[in-house]
Amino acid sequence: SQQGEEDPQALSIQEGENATMNCSYKTSINNLQWYRQNSGRGLVHLILIRSNEREKHSGRLRVTLDTSKKSSSLLITASRAADTASYFCATDTRNNNDMRFGAGTRLTVKP
Amino acid sequence: DARVTQTPRHKVTEMGQEVTMRCQPILGHNTVFWYRQTMMQGLELLAYFRNRAPLDDSGMPKDRFSAEMPDATLATLKIQPSEPRDSAVYFCASGFSTDSYSYEQYFGPGTRLTVT
Structure with a gap:
């Protein structure tokens, strides 16, 4: 069963704009991870945020985590056409200690 | 540049046939995952x-x-x-985990x- 739920399901923006994607989950977590998938390829790990962290940065990526609301957001600043992909959140749940992925957000960045 | 490899990349077979998919995880990783991805169900573990223990x-x-x-x-996944x-699309991923914590996963291609 899926643990994370991404929102929105699809997002279309112009190059240079910022893109924000959200993830909600149900149970307590050890960490939350964001992945990117280009069409026809495997997923690529972007960033991991631990349950005791509130914000993390990596290049143009900014991830926030609110454990009280069981939600996370991924912000991509100054988007590029190459950022076009599907983005997934995955949670390392404390009870199962496995990784559960959401359905993903399909991001399209128009040049 | 260590990466997870999967074979075959494509497989077309007829209903009723056995299918075996193989995965070579990254050396040193202790955890291997198998996922299935479809448009309808998304990514399923x-x-x-x-x-090596299930x-x-x-x-x-x-x-x-x-x-x-x-x-x-x-690692092998068989359908029969x-x-x-x-x-x-069946993905294999490897990573490192303990009893209480999982780190990032590295996915194969x-x-x-396709089963006809």
């Missing part, structure tokens, strides 16, 4: 192993699917007999399976 295969149809790790360098509804 089928099974995962830690230190930890969870509850996502796998037991009557036709089986997953094994004969050694630390090879295959059915058209098994058509999907996937096996695209």
Whole structure:
């Protein structure tokens, strides 16, 4: 069963704009991870945020985590056409200690 | 540049045939995951192993699917007999985990399976 739920399901923006994607989950977590998938390829790990962290940065990526609301957001600043992909959140749940992925957000960045 | 490898990359087979997919995890990783991805169901966890021991295969149809790790360098996923509804992309991923914590996963390129 899926643990994370991404929102929105699809997002279309112009190059240079910022893109924000959200993830909600149900149970307590050890960490939350964001992945990117280009069409026809495997997923690529972007960033991991631990349950005791509130914000993390990596290049143009900014991830926030609110454990009280069981939600996370991924912000991509100054988007590029190459950022076009599907983005997934995955949670390392404390009870199962496995990784559960959401359905993903399909991001399209128009040049 | 270490990466997860999967074979075959593409497989077309007829209903009722056996399908075997192979995965070579990254050396040093102790955890291997098998996922199935379809448009309708998204990314589903089928099974995962830690230190070659199966930890969870509850996502796998037991009557036709089986997953094994004969050694630390090879994980296999078998479907016997295959059915058209098994058509999907199957991903293997490896990473490092403990009893209480999982780190990032590294995905292979996937096996695209078509069952006619």
